[in-house]
Amino acid sequence: MCSPLNTLDSLLAQQALNGAIALAFEHKLFDFMALPATAHQVADHFDWQPQQANHLLGLLWSSELLTREGDCYVLAPGVHLFLCSGSARYIGDAWRYRHQVLQQFVQRLPQLLTQKSTGWQDPLQIDSAWADAALHQIAQEQRALSADTACAIAEKLADFQRPALLLDVGGGPGLIAIALAERFPQLSAIVYDLPQTATVAQRNIEKAGLTGRCCALAQFPAQRQVDIIWSSSFLYFVEDRQAVLREWFDRLKPGGLLISAHAEIPESPSEARRILPFFTPLMMRGYSVTHEGVLAFELQQAGFVIERIQRHEPFPMSPLNVILARRSKTSN
Numbered sequence: 001m002c003s004p005l006n007t008l009d010s011l012l013a014q015q016a017l018n019g020a021i022a023l024a025f026e027h028k029l030f031d032f033m034a035l036p037a038t039a040h041q042v043a044d045h046f047d048w049q050p051q052q053a054n055h056l057l058g059l060l061w062s063s064e065l066l067t068r069e070g071d072c073y074v075l076a077p078g079v080h081l082f083l084c085s086g087s088a089r090y091i092g093d094a095w096r097y098r099h100q101v102l103q104q105f106v107q108r109l110p111q112l113l114t115q116k117s118t119g120w121q122d123p124l125q126i127d128s129a130w131a132d133a134a135l136h137q138i139a140q141e142q143r144a145l146s147a148d149t150a151c152a153i154a155e156k157l158a159d160f161q162r163p164a165l166l167l168d169v170g171g172g173p174g175l176i177a178i179a180l181a182e183r184f185p186q187l188s189a190i191v192y193d194l195p196q197t198a199t200v201a202q203r204n205i206e207k208a209g210l211t212g213r214c215c216a217l218a219q220f221p222a223q224r225q226v227d228i229i230w231s232s233s234f235l236y237f238v239e240d241r242q243a244v245l246r247e248w249f250d251r252l253k254p255g256g257l258l259i260s261a262h263a264e265i266p267e268s269p270s271e272a273r274r275i276l277p278f279f280t281p282l283m284m285r286g287y288s289v290t291h292e293g294v295l296a297f298e299l300q301q302a303g304f305v306i307e308r309i310q311r312h313e314p315f316p317m318s319p320l321n322v323i324l325a326r327r328s329k330t331s332n
Helices: 005-026 039-046 050-062 092-112 123-135 137-155 175-183 195-207 241-251 276-284 294-301
Strands: 066-069 072-075 164-169 187-192 214-217 226-232 252-262 305-313 320-326
Touching: 005 050, 005 092, 039 050, 050 066, 050 072, 092 137, 092 276, 123 137, 123 195, 137 175, 137 226, 137 252, 137 305, 164 175, 175 187, 175 195, 175 214, 175 226, 187 195, 195 214, 226 241, 241 252, 241 294, 252 294, 294 305, 294 320
Parallel strands: 164 187, 164 226, 187 214, 226 252
Antiparallel strands: 066 072, 252 320, 305 320
16 A cells, blocks of 8 residues: 555645745845845844744745755745846735635635635625725736746747737736737737726826737727737636636637636546645535636637647646637638
């Protein structure tokens, strides 16, 4: 019999590492570690005990966020872009938010198991919460990784090499659409989201100097069609997924492209372990994450032709499956 002890112990160890990283973000320890420092120097700066500071630095070193040479610790190469609060790609607030959400989920798990899920909630009732998230953690995640992934996907597609209008459905702060518009000068973009969230996106568009080609809307013109639809991590929150997919089909011009980037639950336990810890809390609140293959099938049912599925593309929290689906040029 194979003992599960190693697996269980590694999961326990991760809790200690997560706690150390959360504390480091909270105290801006990573900012201080941008330059080499000893445990005594760290302790003096933060008013900690030197021996305890040395243990903390050793724990962070084991996570490979720090390197060590002699008595000195310093940030590992490249990580300062994401760990230092002054960087444009700083991810600390978003990471701490996700960490807190997962901690709360663990604490509430016994209660969740005895109550019915709340089910779908009218998005307008939580518009202010989405807008706040768009200002903070979602913006950090889009700057740190999502925008780069979107541009890397688009670079390989002929649709972005010619004049086109893109609709970013559930675009949040709009930084993905902004990055795409900056990378492809022939591209125009509309960020579509809830009213307060769309206001956040519009401000970001104005800051980027892209008001001539981009805008953010909370209501989309009924008859307008677009060349490309991008939507990432949006479908979990819709009440009727099939109706939304049919609407996307109608929104695309004949020959238009849909790029769907969403988490799906794989069949393999090791792959599912990269997805389920982040999305089980969401599903227990009544929202929906499809099993792998279901979304592609539903897109086909809505009339789309599946061109390609790119598994486990890099996005914050967990990898997402990117489905490239097209409305046929001859479709009615």
